Amino acid sequence: MHLSIALAVSALLFGVGVYGLLARSNAVAVLMAVELMLNAANLDLVAFDAWWRDTMHAGQVFALFVVVVAAAEVGVGLAIVLAVFRLCETAAIDEVRALADRDPVLSSAAEAEA
Amino acid sequence: MSHYAWLMPALPFAAALVGLLVSRHLPGGPAVPAVGGTALALVVALAVLVDVERAPSVVHQTARSWTPIGGVQLAVGTRMDGLAAVTAVMVAVVALLVQVYSTAYMAGDPRYSTYAAEVSLFTSAMLVVVVASDLFELLIGWEVMGLCSYLLIGHYWQTEGARAAAVKAFVTTRVGDTGFLFGIFVLGVGAGSFEIGRVVGHPSAMGHTAVTAAALLLLAGVVGKSAQFPLHVWLPDAMAGPTPISALIHAATMVAAGVYVVARLYPVYLAAPTALTVLGVIACITMLGAALAALVEDDLKRVLAWSTVSQLAYMSAGLAVGGWTAGVYHLLTHAAFKALLFLAAGSVVRSLGTNLMSEMGGLRHRLPTTFVTALVGGAALAGIPPFGGAFSKDGVLEAARERGGALGTAVFVVGLVTVLVTAAYVTRLVLRTFFGAYRGSLDGVSAEAHESPSVMTVPLVVLATASVLLGAPVLPHSYGVARWLDAPLGTRPLHLSVAGGVVTAALAVLGAAAVVVLHRRRPADDPAAVLGRVAVPLANAFYVDAVYDRILVRPVHAIANALRVVDGRGIDSVVTGVGAGTSAFGAVLRRAQNGNVQAYASGLVIVVLAIVVSVSLAVAQ
Numbered sequence: 001m002h003l004s005i006a007l008a009v010s011a012l013l014f015g016v017g018v019y020g021l022l023a024r025s026n027a028v029a030v031l032m033a034v035e036l037m038l039n040a041a042n043l044d045l046v047a048f049d050a051w052w053r054d055t056m057h058a059g060q061v062f063a064l065f066v067v068v069v070a071a072a073e074v075g076v077g078l079a080i081v082l083a084v085f086r087l088c089e090t091a092a093i094d095e096v097r098a099l100a101d102r103d104p105v106l107s108s109a110a111e112a113e114a
Numbered sequence: 115m116s117h118y119a120w121l122m123p124a125l126p127f128a129a130a131l132v133g134l135l136v137s138r139h140l141p142g143g144p145a146v147p148a149v150g151g152t153a154l155a156l157v158v159a160l161a162v163l164v165d166v167e168r169a170p171s172v173v174h175q176t177a178r179s180w181t182p183i184g185g186v187q188l189a190v191g192t193r194m195d196g197l198a199a200v201t202a203v204m205v206a207v208v209a210l211l212v213q214v215y216s217t218a219y220m221a222g223d224p225r226y227s228t229y230a231a232e233v234s235l236f237t238s239a240m241l242v243v244v245v246a247s248d249l250f251e252l253l254i255g256w257e258v259m260g261l262c263s264y265l266l267i268g269h270y271w272q273t274e275g276a277r278a279a280a281v282k283a284f285v286t287t288r289v290g291d292t293g294f295l296f297g298i299f300v301l302g303v304g305a306g307s308f309e310i311g312r313v314v315g316h317p318s319a320m321g322h323t324a325v326t327a328a329a330l331l332l333l334a335g336v337v338g339k340s341a342q343f344p345l346h347v348w349l350p351d352a353m354a355g356p357t358p359i360s361a362l363i364h365a366a367t368m369v370a371a372g373v374y375v376v377a378r379l380y381p382v383y384l385a386a387p388t389a390l391t392v393l394g395v396i397a398c399i400t401m402l403g404a405a406l407a408a409l410v411e412d413d414l415k416r417v418l419a420w421s422t423v424s425q426l427a428y429m430s431a432g433l434a435v436g437g438w439t440a441g442v443y444h445l446l447t448h449a450a451f452k453a454l455l456f457l458a459a460g461s462v463v464r465s466l467g468t469n470l471m472s473e474m475g476g477l478r479h480r481l482p483t484t485f486v487t488a489l490v491g492g493a494a495l496a497g498i499p500p501f502g503g504a505f506s507k508d509g510v511l512e513a514a515r516e517r518g519g520a521l522g523t524a525v526f527v528v529g530l531v532t533v534l535v536t537a538a539y540v541t542r543l544v545l546r547t548f549f550g551a552y553r554g555s556l557d558g559v560s561a562e563a564h565e566s567p568s569v570m571t572v573p574l575v576v577l578a579t580a581s582v583l584l585g586a587p588v589l590p591h592s593y594g595v596a597r598w599l600d601a602p603l604g605t606r607p608l609h610l611s612v613a614g615g616v617v618t619a620a621l622a623v624l625g626a627a628a629v630v631v632l633h634r635r636r637p638a639d640d641p642a643a644v645l646g647r648v649a650v651p652l653a654n655a656f657y658v659d660a661v662y663d664r665i666l667v668r669p670v671h672a673i674a675n676a677l678r679v680v681d682g683r684g685i686d687s688v689v690t691g692v693g694a695g696t697s698a699f700g701a702v703l704r705r706a707q708n709g710n711v712q713a714y715a716s717g718l719v720i721v722v723l724a725i726v727v728s729v730s731l732a733v734a735q
Binding site: 018021022023025030093094096097098099100101 | 704710715
């Protein structure tokens with residue numbers, strides 16, 4: 001199998017992941033999009049490992065690392081999503097805007113007083 | 115004892131500190147340190163005088179280095195000769211009497227403790243000027259006096275007039291002080307030392323130009339402090355201060371300092387005849403001009419202020435024609451009778467509540483002690499023998515006549531005319547205040563007006579006695595005051611002739627008699643009314659204030675206003691503009707902070723893509 005096929009699939013996976021990250025509003029879907037991007041990177045690692053015929057199989061080892069880290073990340077991420085859902089009663093991340101600069105008029109008045 | 119001369123300024127200074135800091139916790143209040151400090155200074159001054167007079171021609175000097183760090187060497191110390199010792203006693207006596215008098219005059223004033231401390235500081239500063247052995251030490255006292263005069267003239271700062279007068283006094287004398295400072299520089303650099311002893315040692319050695327420049331620059335400060343034309347304008351306005359302060363400023367401190375410095379540095383002036391001529395011309399103008407202004411003034415205290423200006427011109431004139439002893443002698447007699455007159459005026463003002471002579475009259479029965487003592491002071495001012503002022507004034511005129519030449523003749527003639535005018539305005543003052551009928555609008559006030567308490571009348575009696583006694587040293591054979599003072603070489607000794615004395619006394623009597631005649635004819639009217647339209651320029655003091663207002667005050671105000679506009683609209687708007695611009699830019703940027711994490715991530719992706727694309731393009735090329 002030619003390397004380019006693996007790279008094309010990987011790029012496609014990554015693009016889908018980026019799209020999901022930017023466009024989906026459900027927090028679980030966004031986490032899944034992140035997984036897609038990670039696995040796109042994994043595919044690249046494994047493909048290059050095979051392509052270079054690496055005796056140490058560093059690419060495969062790294063791919064295993066990424067899988068482990070991704071699992072841990074999803075664990076933490078889903079916990080955060082649950083916490084946000086309990087707090088805000090929604091899992092749509094474009095509606096969770098607690099860190100926005102919400103009241104510019106008030107804060108600039110406070111600056112003027114100071 | 116003269117090694118302890120430094121105690122003279124130190125004691126009133128300590129009294130000022132104590133008075134300012136802890137007087138409220140003292141039994142007896144702020145008057146105790148004020149009177150006590152000055153009294154102790156007087157004791158030291160008398161002891162030093164005795165010590166100095168034991169060997170009159172020896173200069174008792176102590177000095178210690180003040181800035182031992184290379185370059186210009188400055189010292190602090192005392193330099194006591196006859197002049198310094200006698201002047202110090204004079205200052206201490208007048209200051210003590212003023213402090214005693216003030217305890218009654220200022221009783222009930224809410225800021226008395228500050229006032230008393232400022233008077234102590236003023237006395238201390240004047241004594242620094244008197245005893246200083248170094249020009250910079252002298253300058254410190256000189257400048258502190260300027261500050262104290264500002265504070266004390268502005269004592270009633272709740273009134274507009276007092277504030278304006280205080281600023282005027284400070285700014286006007288400051289104009290002269292600038293010249294004074296540079297005069298000290300020239301003198302010190304020329305002589306290689308700022309020590310007075312070395313400066314006056316061989317002044318001609320530093321070259322004619324340097325000496326003349328230094329003398330003229332110092333003269334600017336002297337003219338400012340001693341209120342001579344053209345910087346005399348602050349003194350009449352200084353009457354806005356409490357009356358005892360006028361006595362202090364006019365007799366013992368401030369105005370006396372200018373004349374004293376000329377006397378102290380007299381060898382420098384002897385080496386610079388040009389400066390002496392300038393001083394003489396200024397004295398002639400001031401002498402007669404101020405006396406004429408006093409002739410028509412209605413404010414009792416302003417009459418006395420103008421007479422101070424005029425009498426200081428006599429001292430300057432005496433120094434200008436080489437009559438050093440006569441000039442200094444007049445300084446001493448003037449201190450006695452002018453302090454007396456001001457304190458008497460204070461007694462009158464206190465009992466009536468007005469300064470205007472048109473609202474006085476007939477007070478000789480109400481205020482008998484004040485009346486008698488004021489009469490003594492007036493006679494001394496007018497130059498009637500045997501009061502001190504007569505002999506010292508004759509001494510000045512005699513010195514002018516002996517010197518001859520254009521300057522001597524001018525001083526002599528103007529001096530004689532001024533004797534006439536002086537007697538006239540003094541007589542007018544006494545008649546308008548103490549004789550005739552009471553002219554005030556409040557009848558009740560006159561009925562209630564009574565003699566001041568003895569705390570105020572005793573200083574009057576003491577000063578009246580001093581005014582009489584200061585005439586005594588000129589009696590044959592001693593010319594005692596001249597021996598005490600130890601005149602520098604090259605000055606004219608005090609010389610009095612019977613003929614001269616008779617002429618001046620006759621002129622004084624003539625001036626007084628003319629006013630008495632006018633007063634007899636129409637007792638209710640102002641004798642000066644006979645001058646008619648001539649009185650208008652006199653009452654405006656020859657429009658000097660108006661001219662200054664036109665050519666100095668208004669342009670300076672205009673420039674200041676223009677600068678304020680430039681500062682407010684130009685410089686300030688740049689500063690505030692930078693702040694406002696940053697805020698506006700920040701307001702634009704903060705719109706990106708919308709809380710949508712995906713929007714941030716979009717920005718991240720776009721920027722990464724842009725970097726990748728641009729790097730790829732760069733690599734491809």
